[in-house]
Amino acid sequence: MNDSLFRREYTARFNRVLDHIDHHLAEELRLETLAGLALFSPFHFHRLFLAWQGETLADYIRRRRLEIAGMRLVMQADKPVLTIALDCGFGSGESFARAFRQQFGCSPSAWRKEGYAAQRKSRHGNSKFGQVDRKLDQDIAAGYGDDGGMTAAPSLQRFEETIMSFDRYAISIETLTSVRIAYLRRTGPYGGPGIWELWQRFNQWCGxxxxxxxRAMYGISLDDPTITAPEQCRYDAAVAVDADFTVGGEAAVRELPGGRYALYEFFGLPEECGDMWMTLFREWLPDSGFQLDDRPCFEIYLPRHGFEAETRRFGCQIAIPVRPL
Structure with a gap:
């Protein structure tokens, strides 16, 4: 095993830890459990985590709890602040309020009232929400084979479908089943050459x-870049796999959650796709009778979408996790 493979093995082990943390924020996250997931000694785990992640384990858990709470305050407007605090692993409303103000510079109530985009703008100068929050802005022909043809096919099963028209938007609200995926992950700003490089490497890995x-392929945005710092945002390039598929090294396998999604058919330039995400959030969602769920947003790449190499225009299905207001 050479140095590159060693590094990929470390990446896969720590990705398991980070995924476990996100799915168990309300629970006590014991050192022994997390070290066991990474197959490392508990005695050395803190030092290894700091060296790999660039922040202590305690700081990372605290940050993720606050970031998820920040999203839920806006996405789940019907839930009391205290309920969200407890669901994200805080012992009391007071401890949550103190930690939240320290992290975001305002109270949870003010964040919910004014919206986290406005809060982020006040904290980070004139950064534009539409420029930062390009959920899965691909300067790529994501998921396409060497011949320019799409390598993906439908995998998620549709149980119900309702077409909803809002002015010029035709949105289908569908219930999708969960799907087992293999993925490679990148940490860094959404958009730009980093995502393109990940997809190139992932296509080689798939081959x-x-x-x-x-097989269906997916681009999955795991963080909200209006809350999480760009250099800490995680993005997965993924492909549907069979139940018995196993991997080693850097790649990992997990479930992409099912449930209700608002699906929008897109075809255009990469930068236009990023703009469309924000248009749907700003113009369609407030009038839709739905609110965002806290499952990740993603794009689905299907054979019928196509890709024009000469123009860089590509097709995909934008999938927004929703639940009724």
Whole structure:
């Protein structure tokens, strides 16, 4: 095993830890459990985590609890602040309020009232919400084979479908089943060459593992860049795999959650796709009778969408997790 493979093994182990933390924020996150997931000694785990992540384990858990709470305050407007605090692992409303103000410079109530985009703008100068929050802005032909043809195919099963028209938007509200995916992850700003490089590497990985042809592919944004610092945002390039598929090294396998999603058919330039995400959030969602759920947003790449190499225009299905207001 060379140095590159060693590093990929470390990446896969720590990704398991980070995913576990996100799914168990309300619980006590014991050192022994997290170290066991990474197959490292508990005695050395704190030092290893700090060296790999660039922040202590305690600081990372605190940050993720606050970031998830910040999203839920806006997305789940019907939930009391205290309930969100407890669901994110805080012992009391007072401790949550203190930590939240320290992290974001305002109270949870003010954050909910004014919206986290406005709060982020006040904290980070004139950064524009629409420029920062390009959920899955791909300066790429994501998921396409060497011949320019899409390598993806539908995998998530649709149980119900309702077409809803809002002015010029035709949105289908569908219930999707969960799907098992294999993925490679990148940490860094959404958009730009980093995402393109990840997809190039991922397509090579898929080819080496016989995963091209007839499989759905996904671009998954795991963080909200209006809350999480750009350099800490996580993005997964993923492909649907069978139940018995196993991987090693840097790649990992997990479930992409099912549930109700608002689906929008997109075809255009990468920068236009980022703008469309924000348009749907700003113009469609407030009138839709739905609110955002806290499952990740993603894009689905299907054969019918196509890709124009000469123009860089591509198609995808924008998938927004929703639940009724």
């Amino acid at each position: 080496a593992h016989g995963l091209h042809g007839g």
